Amino acid sequence: MLRLINVHPFFWALLAFPAVGMLAGFVQDPVSAFDLIHPSGEFSVRFMIIAMMVSPLRAVLGRRRGLDWLLARRRALGVAACGYGVLHLAFYLYDMGDWGMIAEEALIFSIWTGYAALVIFIAMALTSNNASQRIMRANWKRLQRLVYPAALLIALHWVYVDGETMGMVVHFVPLLILETARVVLMFKRRSARRGKEALTG
Amino acid sequence: MKFAQAMLAVAAATAMQFSGSPEAAATGKMKCDSGPQTTWKSRTDLEAKLKKDGWTVKKSKVDGGCYEVYGVTPEGQNVEAYFHPVTMEKLLVSQRGKVIFKK
Numbered sequence: 001m002l003r004l005i006n007v008h009p010f011f012w013a014l015l016a017f018p019a020v021g022m023l024a025g026f027v028q029d030p031v032s033a034f035d036l037i038h039p040s041g042e043f044s045v046r047f048m049i050i051a052m053m054v055s056p057l058r059a060v061l062g063r064r065r066g067l068d069w070l071l072a073r074r075r076a077l078g079v080a081a082c083g084y085g086v087l088h089l090a091f092y093l094y095d096m097g098d099w100g101m102i103a104e105e106a107l108i109f110s111i112w113t114g115y116a117a118l119v120i121f122i123a124m125a126l127t128s129n130n131a132s133q134r135i136m137r138a139n140w141k142r143l144q145r146l147v148y149p150a151a152l153l154i155a156l157h158w159v160y161v162d163g164e165t166m167g168m169v170v171h172f173v174p175l176l177i178l179e180t181a182r183v184v185l186m187f188k189r190r191s192a193r194r195g196k197e198a199l200t201g
Numbered sequence: 202m203k204f205a206q207a208m209l210a211v212a213a214a215t216a217m218q219f220s221g222s223p224e225a226a227a228t229g230k231m232k233c234d235s236g237p238q239t240t241w242k243s244r245t246d247l248e249a250k251l252k253k254d255g256w257t258v259k260k261s262k263v264d265g266g267c268y269e270v271y272g273v274t275p276e277g278q279n280v281e282a283y284f285h286p287v288t289m290e291k292l293l294v295s296q297r298g299k300v301i302f303k304k
Contacts (some may be wrong), residue, residue, distance in 0.1 A: 031259075109298070160298040
């Protein structure tokens with residue numbers, strides 16, 4: 001069983017598993033689209049956060065086998081985050097069912113932040129392949145770093161749609177702590193290096 | 202290090218957003234001083250009344266001593282609305298977090 005999870009296609013299937021349940025529920029009862037908006041969005045956020053945690057974890061803990069394992073699957077997690085984001089939008093559009101109202105709502109702060117984040121996700125997912133990475137060179141990394149503004153947009157989208165902060169905070173706090181630790185560590189290492197240079201230089 | 206500064210800025214902006222005023226961020230929540238539930242009108246009655254008024258009700262529940270209804274207004278707006286469970290008075294209507302009616 002543990003070996004099986006190491007097989008990449010199996011890992012992709014694992015990530016797709018919740019979506020199968022959601023789609024089955026939707027096919028049985030299309031009215032459930034309303035209830036599926038929230039969980040699909042939450043899975044998108046979860047996969048994004050796990051993918052985003054790999055780098056700061058490596059910066060804080062150093063190289064670990066478990067982290068290398070996760071790093072090898074970061075692309076799958078990112079693409080899954082985008083997939084669930086698209087599913088989230090699809091359930092929302094179906095539930096709305098009226099293009100005029102959809103356009104009207106798109107101007108509300110809580111809604112356009114969601115669209116903006118999804119545009120970033122789609123651009124990132126479309127370039128999540130070795131060929132794009134090769135062709136785009138340094139720009140590839142620049143594009144992937146847009147995940148940070150996307151994360152902020154998603155946090156705002158969540159809080160403003162829900163009218164409460166708890167759900168968002170519970171999901172984002174681990175990432176925020178790790179990123180803070182990474183930045184603090186970076187400044188510490190740099191000042192330590194400078195101190196050394198001052199002594200020897 | 203530009204990147205580190207950008208990350209700090211994002212973290213700071215996020216922290217400010219949520220430490221500052223939860224009231225400004227949270228728009229949807231409402232509290233009702235509505236006494237014991239035995240004095241309440243039934244949720245079914247509220248739903249029936251709303252449907253008669255031209256609403257579509259998707260879901261309703263009790264939240265903060267109020268009745269909270271997810272649905273579509275007669276004007277076609279998808280909203281989250283709060284009603285007093287005793288008087289059935291409309292207290293707050295929010296469209297995706299944007300307050301469009303407040304008593």
